[in-house]
Amino acid sequence: MRLQEFQAKRLLADYGLPIPRGAVALTADEAEAVARDLGASPIAVKAQILAGERLAAGGVRMAHGPAMARAAAAAMLGQRIVTPQTGDEGEVARRVYVEEGVAIDRQIYLALLVDVDGTLVVFGSPKGGDGVEELKRRGEFSAERLPLSVSHPPAGEAVSAFIAALGLEGRAADEAARLLDGLRRAFVELDASMIEINPLAVTTGGDLKALDVKMTIDDAALFRQPDIAALRDGGEGDRVKLSAHRDQLNFVQLDGDIGLVSNGAGLGLATLDMVRAAGGRPANFMDIRTTAKSLDIAHGFALLLDNPKLRTLLINVHGGGMQSCDTIAEGLGVALRRSGRKLPIVVRLAGLNADLGRYRLANFGCDVIEAANMGEAAKRAVSVAAGRA
Amino acid sequence: MAILLDHETRIIVQGMTGWAGTHHTIQMIEYGTKVVGGVRPGKGGRSHLDLPMFDSVADAKAATGANASIVFVPPANAAAAMLEAIEAELPLIVTVTERVPALDMVRVREALRGSRTRLVGANSQGVLAPGICKLGVMATGSERPGTVGIVSRSASLTSEVVAQVTAAGLGQSTTVGVGGDAVHGMMMRECLELFLADPGTEGIVLIGEIGGAEEQEVADYVTSAKPSKAIAALIVGMHAPRERRMGHAGALTLGDVGDAKAKVAALEKAGVRVAPSAHLVGATIADALSN
Numbered sequence: 001m002r003l004q005e006f007q008a009k010r011l012l013a014d015y016g017l018p019i020p021r022g023a024v025a026l027t028a029d030e031a032e033a034v035a036r037d038l039g040a041s042p043i044a045v046k047a048q049i050l051a052g053e054r055l056a057a058g059g060v061r062m063a064h065g066p067a068m069a070r071a072a073a074a075a076m077l078g079q080r081i082v083t084p085q086t087g088d089e090g091e092v093a094r095r096v097y098v099e100e101g102v103a104i105d106r107q108i109y110l111a112l113l114v115d116v117d118g119t120l121v122v123f124g125s126p127k128g129g130d131g132v133e134e135l136k137r138r139g140e141f142s143a144e145r146l147p148l149s150v151s152h153p154p155a156g157e158a159v160s161a162f163i164a165a166l167g168l169e170g171r172a173a174d175e176a177a178r179l180l181d182g183l184r185r186a187f188v189e190l191d192a193s194m195i196e197i198n199p200l201a202v203t204t205g206g207d208l209k210a211l212d213v214k215m216t217i218d219d220a221a222l223f224r225q226p227d228i229a230a231l232r233d234g235g236e237g238d239r240v241k242l243s244a245h246r247d248q249l250n251f252v253q254l255d256g257d258i259g260l261v262s263n264g265a266g267l268g269l270a271t272l273d274m275v276r277a278a279g280g281r282p283a284n285f286m287d288i289r290t291t292a293k294s295l296d297i298a299h300g301f302a303l304l305l306d307n308p309k310l311r312t313l314l315i316n317v318h319g320g321g322m323q324s325c326d327t328i329a330e331g332l333g334v335a336l337r338r339s340g341r342k343l344p345i346v347v348r349l350a351g352l353n354a355d356l357g358r359y360r361l362a363n364f365g366c367d368v369i370e371a372a373n374m375g376e377a378a379k380r381a382v383s384v385a386a387g388r389a
Numbered sequence: 390m391a392i393l394l395d396h397e398t399r400i401i402v403q404g405m406t407g408w409a410g411t412h413h414t415i416q417m418i419e420y421g422t423k424v425v426g427g428v429r430p431g432k433g434g435r436s437h438l439d440l441p442m443f444d445s446v447a448d449a450k451a452a453t454g455a456n457a458s459i460v461f462v463p464p465a466n467a468a469a470a471m472l473e474a475i476e477a478e479l480p481l482i483v484t485v486t487e488r489v490p491a492l493d494m495v496r497v498r499e500a501l502r503g504s505r506t507r508l509v510g511a512n513s514q515g516v517l518a519p520g521i522c523k524l525g526v527m528a529t530g531s532e533r534p535g536t537v538g539i540v541s542r543s544a545s546l547t548s549e550v551v552a553q554v555t556a557a558g559l560g561q562s563t564t565v566g567v568g569g570d571a572v573h574g575m576m577m578r579e580c581l582e583l584f585l586a587d588p589g590t591e592g593i594v595l596i597g598e599i600g601g602a603e604e605q606e607v608a609d610y611v612t613s614a615k616p617s618k619a620i621a622a623l624i625v626g627m628h629a630p631r632e633r634r635m636g637h638a639g640a641l642t643l644g645d646v647g648d649a650k651a652k653v654a655a656l657e658k659a660g661v662r663v664a665p666s667a668h669l670v671g672a673t674i675a676d677a678l679s680n
Contacts, residue, residue: 114491116602118498118572150496193491220464221490265569266543269598269625270667276628277666285629289487318548320528351528351548374549375668 001217004048006097007231008215011190016182017197018175019210022099024048031073031098035066040100044211045072047093051085052214053133059083059093062101069098084133102209107199108166109143112187120148120187122180126167128199150188153181168202175208190228191221249288249300256281257311258385259304259343261332263288263323271316274374280382283310288328297331298338305339312344314381316374318351325349325357333364344369344384348377390589391518391563392538392580393481393507397456398522401449403428403470404461406437409485413461413526414438420523425453428470446470446477457481459515459524467511468493475506482574483524484510494572501574508574514544514566527564535560537674538584540577541596542569542603546625546667550596553671559678562590567603577603578610585616592619592678594670595661599626599649608655619677621662623670624652 003011009019021038025031035043047059054060059081061072073096080090109128115121123143125132135141146162148154163176179200187195194216201209222229250265258280262268265287275282284304288297304310315332319325329349336343348371349357361368369384371377400417404410405427415438418424426441426449433444443449446458458479462470467486474482475497489511501508509516515525519532527544531552537559541547544566551564565580567573577595584590597604604624611620626649653663664673 114495114572116571118495120492120495149499150492151499188492191490191492218491220488221492223465224490262545264543264545266541266547266596266598266625267545267549267667269629270546270549270623272629273625273627274666274668282628318528318545318552320545320548350552351531373668375666 001219001222001228001232002050003215003217003228003231004050004095005046005213006048006095008195008213009210011215011228012183012186012195012210012213015186016178017186017210017213018179018208020044020099020102022097025073025096025098026077026094028070028074028077031096032066032070034098035063035069038098038100041065042101043069044099044101045069045076046097046099047076047081048095048097049081049086049091049093051081051083051091052212053083053085053130054081055130057081057083073098102201102211103204104199104201105204105206106167106202108168108202109198110183110200111143111194111196111198112148112183112192113194120150120184122146122148122162122183124162124166126165132198148184153184171206172202172208179208191218191225192216193218249286249292249296251300251303252285253307254282254284255309256283257309258381259283259307259310259313261286261288261301261304261313261315261317261328263317263319263328267316267318271314271374271378274378275314275382278379278382280378280385283307288323292323294327294331294334297328298334301332301335302339305335305341310343312346312381312384314377315345315347315349316377317349317357319349319353319357320351324353325351326353326360329357329360333360333366336364336366342367346371346377346381346384348372348374390587391521392583392587392590393509393516393563393565394457394518394522394524396521398481398524399423399425399453399455400457400459400524401426401428401443401446401453401455402459402461403446403474404463405429405440405442406432407461407463409526410461411438413459413485414440416526417523420529422523425455446473446479450477450479455479457524458483460484460486460511462486464488464490468497471497471508472500475500475504475508478505480505480507481524482506482508483513483515484508484568484574485513485515485526486510487512487569489570491570491572494570498572498574509565510568510573512570512573513568514547516566517561517564519561525566527566531555532564533560536562536589536591537594538562538587538590538592539564539594539596540580540584541566542577542598543596543625544569546596546623549667550594550623550670553668554594554674557671557675559592559671559675562587571601576606578606581607581610581620585614585618590618592621592674594674595620595622595656596670597622597624597652599629599652604652605655608652608659608661611656611659611661619662619674619680620660621664621670621674621677622656623664623667624649624656625667627653
């Protein structure tokens with residue numbers, strides 16, 4: 001679960017993260033009022049979207065005085081902000097965050113995350129700021145790395161060396177040491193999977209201020225983070241994704257015309273690859289969890305069948321373990337009957353109860369095209385979608 | 390011959406009394422696996438499926454001589470169950486539980502360092518040595534005793550590849566699911582090393598996917614160790630939607646490390662035969678073994 005900037009700042013301020021004064025505004029009137037209360041100049045008005053690189057996209061504007069802050073908020077609220085991270089469709093700004101401007105001397109980059117080797121680490125670079133995302137895309141961003149433990153603080157010397165490598169000294173270095181300790185505790189206690197502070201500004205007065213914060217919470221740990229789970233407002237991702245989560249499925253909508261159904265993420269990804277390799281365009285990625293029952297599965301198929309672009313379904317299932325082919329066939333039959341749609345269905349069933357699965361599909365009156373193996377199934381689905389059957 | 394398992398593997402089941410624990414314990418016993426007891430705090434002294442129940446792993450190990458455990462404990466308490474088994478110095482743990490919080494797994498990995506335990510999973514289908522022992526929840530029926538070792542991040546693809554390897558006239562020495570979650574115990578490279586050291590394994594199939602850096606780690610290892618055994622691989626996720634791609638972590642540490650195409654390139658450069666499509670893995674390892 002990704003948090004908005006203002007949510008992350010609020011959570012991390014409790015752990016000692018130094019942040020500029022500011023408040024959220026839902027309307028231009030509110031933005032003007034916040035700016036007046038802050039009494040500062042300049043003032044930053046920031047679109048609350050999950051994607052980064054807002055500045056160049058007009059999603060962060062500097063204002064001098066409440067009237068300008070109002071105009072800046074009006075220009076963003078309800079608008080689609082398109083940044084390199086949003087895709088062409090952009091992301092609608094439903095809130096702005098209005099905060100006092102900071103006189104910046106230098107910009108630091110900091111990120112805590114669970115690294116690919118399964119350790120908690122903090123990365124830092126003395127060259128933070130706007131250019132980092134472009135460097136990351138080009139694979140040219142290099143950062144200092146300090147391994148951390150979830151159960152005890154790191155050794156003092158290691159922390160000092162890390163902070164020195166960021167070019168911090170004196171009071172800023174002391175502040176950074178406290179900040180790192182707070183961030184490590186926040187990461188563990190809040191079940192974060194990523195906290196990125198970019199930039200962490202060194203002000204002209206020699207203080208640290210976190211100007212932008214990105215934070216992701218581990219979805220698997222939300223059960224023990226009820227306050228954070230309550231921040232979910234349905235705005236993150238679309239309706240389809242949220243609904244899929246409840247139904248024990250991982251469902252991602254794509255823009256093609258071949259609906260894909262597989263059990264397990266690996267087989268799902270393999271099916272997607274084979275359809276694309278055969279020249280087809282998948283309508284979705286769906287991974288049915290092993291604990292899903294046939295009614296959960298029927299809900300998942302309903303999401304799929306809602307899509308008017310759909311021309312065929314490709315069912316590629318290898319039954320086994322906790323999930324058998326007939327459970328999935330039954331879910332599909334129920335969903336098809338409810339939706340009233342008639343679609344040609346290319347089916348490759350193997351493993352546990354494959355025969356029973358085929359029998360179920362036939363009983364539901366589905367228009368089934370059988371394929372002997374996965375490769376053939378993908379090719380058939382592509383030709384069916386192209387109207388060649 | 391197999392890795393990790395043999396005829397002397399004696400298993401306790403943590404979380405045996407739940408639905409999944411009960412169901413899969415029955416399946417393992419039917420396969421011929423030596424399940425010697427179960428652990429569930431508060432149920433010590435009772436029995437379940439005609440097996441003795443214990444309050445703790447230490448009690449179970451002392452009473453039964455168990456040398457492996459399989460964990461079905463739900464996510465909230467799964468880490469505690471694994472830590473208990475590590476403290477009891479069980480040599481092998483397989484964790485089936487899905488969606489264990491990532492930081493719990495980081496904590497477990499910290500406990501594994503310097504311990505006597507090897508952990509497979511979490512979110513693993515387990516380890517299967519055909520005809521010898523099933524320590525897991527995987528489908529059975531298509532497997533045959535043989536000489537191909539399979540290490541995988543995906544349960545469903547493992548079932549598929551096992552069927553393909555058998556159809557190609559080969560069998561499996563052992564299949565291992567390292568786990569589908571980002572943070573897990575034994576990594577692919579470690580499993581590969583076990584297969585390379587196992588006289589019963591002649592060829593190895595690696596089933597990888599987007600995200601993480603394990604496949605690159607394998608590629609680096611193969612490049613430097615130059616093993617003589619045939620190695621084939623399947624990497625899925627070449628066309629994965631953005632949501633499944635690695636975000637900051639991969640980009641930050643190693644450039645395009647999580648990318649499927651980069652993994653294929655690294656493995657091919659190391660001399661690993663990468664299957665051109667998911668339905669051709671059996672043919673690819675058969676071909677690699679005949680050369």
